[in-house]
Amino acid sequence: MRPFELTAPATVDDALASPGTFLAGGTTLVDLMKLDVLTPHRVLDINALPLRGIDAGDGLRIGALERMSDVAAHPGVYPVISRALLQSASQQLRNMASIGGNLMQRTRCSYFRDVATPCNKRVPGSGCPAIAGANRMHAVLGTSDACVATHASDLAVALVALDARVRLVGADGERTVVLADLYRTPGGTPEVDNDLRPGELISEIVVPRLDWATRSTYVKVRDRQSYEFALCSAAVAIDVRDGRVVDARVAVGGVATVPWRLPAVEAALRGAPATRASFEDAAAVAAEGARPLSANAFKASLLPRTVVRALLEVTEGDRA
Amino acid sequence: MISRLDGPNKVTGRARYGADNNVPGMVFGHVVLSTIAHGRITAMDVAAARNAPGVIAVYTPFAPLRLRTPVSPFLGATWVPLQNTDVAHYGQPIGFVVAETYEQARDAAMLVGVSYDERPALTSMRDGLATAQDAPPAMDGAPPSLAVLAPGVESIEDALAASPVVVEATYTTATQNHAAMEPHSAVAVWESGGLTVHSGNQGSDLVAAALADALGLDLARVHVVNPFVGGAFGGKGAASTPAFLAAAAARDLGRPVKAALTREQVFTATATRPATVQRLSIGADEDGTLIALRHDSWSSTTATPGFVEPTSHGTSREWYATPNVAISQKMVPLHVPPTTFMRAPGEAPGSFALESAIDELAVALDVDPIELRRRNSSVAPPGKDLQWSSKHLDECFRLGATRFGWAERTRRGRADGDWLVGLGTATAMFPALRFPASVRVTLRDDDTAEVATSGADPGTGLLTVLALIGAESLDISPERVTPRLGDSALPPGGMSGGSTATASAGSAIMIAAPQAIDELLALASGPGAPFEGAELSYADGRVLAADGRRMTFGEVLRATGRRSIAAVGSSAPGEEMTKHSFSSFGAQFCEVRVHRWTREVRVSRMLGVFDAGRIINEQTARSQIIGGMIWGVSAALHEGLEIEESGRPANGDFASYLLPVNADIPDVDVAFVQYPDTLHNPVGARGLGEIGVVGMAAAIANAVHNATGIRVRHIPIAIEDLLD
Incomplete structure (x- = not known):
């Protein structure tokens, strides 16, 4: 770790006035500083800022500094959100990590985390060893020739399925952005993860009201039962009436460079009977456009299976 | 049944492991690792690290700590770091930065620049199979390839060809790291010409001998202490890189040095269980009676061949009754981290192959696998x-x-x-x-006893077992027995490895305890003693005379002005x-x-x-x-x-x-x-x-x-x- 200056602004204005790297739970930032991947000169501890509170009145508003564990335990949170959170990291990490920081966490690509190797996301233009290297955990969707790193957040997948927005505050004022639009696929500039402007801070997450999202779930497929990132995950919410799917939301994780919404699957589900067969038909297009690497071609097969499993679980006892 | 004696200390954090020791004036070392797998270091730029805050010394192959390669009959040669510029695997220790604080040493280590003359590295087991070599003889001296054939059978191939049912398959197992909870570490202190090293290991006397050898010291001047070991599993049999470097740097600097590998460094700077490839052929009768068993094995090893995982020798050689068996063991030298024993070396990966193949035979024959x-x-x-x-x-x-x-x-x-x-x-x-082991049994004048040996309890329960066997051998309750382990000054207890410790140390206790009792009886019946001239026996912690008089061993010791009586028993x-x-x-x-x-x-x-x-x-x-x-x-x-x-x-x-x-x-x-x-x-x-x-x-x-x-x-x- 390199020496750095640590300050703790008391107000949002103070935080925005002094350039630096924001520290909330620290569960990603401190790790990456220890690994010499991030070497900020100034770190701003924002934990004293008034970005707290969970309001489940009309939709859901979550202060960016709320801890993952508190959000997961809140009774007004849609099941897909709490399940995504409860399958993330470990209890200890969930007690530390903030909800805004979760959305900003960096990829777990082992080359990104190892300064002895090239990485286009860490050092633009240095190359991507994952493409010909150890890429079992990497993405098959949204990739480019420069980067195939997977987005690691489970929560973001659930939020993208629910059309969540984030409220951002910056020196130029406030704005609200659809979360799915905030993330950037790597293209030729993998060093840019998102459209956050320099110095901008997430203040709040807003989930629009979706009454039928009380029927939702998050299925996470991984190499062990807990404390491991997804090989593939699926966030689904579904509106079933009289054995037919009225509407559905489907997003997947662990397979793409950004949280990956599946509008084609949603479209195929709409109006279809709530049966295993139609779920399978709808999920068949889930991996369309997948670009498998040497060790992760199985994800193209696992992805539709994960979607089907999630749909089956969430409609248990209510299928046609 | 008594509870694990070291349990309360461990779960309350009171157990003091090697790196928990802090000594006045102590400084901290951090190891630098190579980032290539094969080649030569041409230069190391240490100027920035040397000038970083708190840095006291930067050791490299160009400015080394002088260490000799220790050789023991038990472990062979142990690699010592920094002695030349060769790199034989990725993550090999190539430098050691010592500073006033741990953080200063770690941060300065990041500033060391290394130039390499890189050479092609062979790292893939699959690619290396073509150039596999015969492994050295097995631990018991058996040749790498051997066959036992029924009379009149020319070859294992013939036996397989004559078998009505044959199952053939190739199995592979992965490289594993011991990944013990306690990373390899050491605190080294020089005092009045002697060296004390606190370092978790599987046998303090073996590590003391290795350090004495490496540093060119008389063994009597080296003291290795490890009352608690945070897991070992074969990975702490040999002295570790932190132990060598801390000991040598402490001598060079005249200050105590603490060194510990990070979790990430443990994966390459210690040793691993080799990867294996195993080809099994089993020939059987229709009723499942084995006719022939062939088990060919390949193990990864280091570029200069080191430990080889004996998968066929550890399993198919002995496990089943079969008139024909043929096994072979080859090794594949690679530019990979060192290989060594890991819990059930040979047996664990070997049984994956053999016991899978037996199951395949059961399926092929439609016979219950247990039957x-x-x-x-x-x-x-x-x-x-x-x-x-x-x-x-x-x-x-x-x-x-x-x-x-x-x-x-x-x-x-x-x-x-x-x-x-x-x-x-x-x-x-x-x-x-069993391994050779010596244990000292001491009877003390407060009616307690001590059972002591240099061996280690890396979580196995040996400490508790020593108390129990000691109590049984002395016919007293276990609460009165204090077991001691993990100190090279104690009688040599050998290595806690090979699932041997209970049988080895236990047998030695059963030799030492009667000797101590004999000495007690001789003392009690000696001139001027309470039972002078009497015929004595011993039971229940007491000396008994034919006339019904009795005294506890503590009473006898006090009456004769002795603090204790001790005897050392050895077994092999x-x-x-x-x-x-x-x-x-x-x-x-x-x-x-x-x-x-x-x-x-x-x-x-x-x-x-x-x-x-x-x-x-x-x-x-x-x-x-x-x-x-x-x-x-x-x-x-x-x-x-x-x-x-x-x-x-x-x-x-x-x-x-x-x-x-x-x-x-x-x-x-x-x-x-x-x-x-x-x-x-x-x-x-x-x-x-x-x-x-x-x-x-x-x-x-x-x-x-x-x-x-x-x-x-x-x-x-x-x-x-x-x-x-």
């Missing part, structure tokens, strides 16, 4: 006259089958909702060994080795659930029934077996160090080198059939530290096959192995 094993149970290793001293494997299977509900098993498993459920089983064996393998073959045995069972859609494998039930002779302390014995079985789950479903083509470990940290978490492990059921094996040693106990891991991987793979119909011939088994 097949029973039909081929051996009374002696093939081609050897020495019968097993005490073998109750069939009883382990019988008892286990009942306890586990084996009768419910169907050929194609069953379904529970969207989960496919399968059962699997496997045999486990591990040789019963002896004549018994010419009379019998010795092994522990076990039958292992598991139930797995595989998700119909997403194909995760989860173990839902496990049982192990073991025949390990007499069980001295059931609590610590069960803990050993449970830990081993969990490790077997890990090997089967999670664990494997992936070495990239560049030699870099792709998953050298705990975020990506997966071990099972609590949620992956169901209740683990353990049972023992207890037949004391006094043909092996007077204690009657055979080893059980390693056998728990042995059969699990095959049992799981066999259960996966039962659940899904898919035979996976490599471990760890991953989701993609079970997708269409």
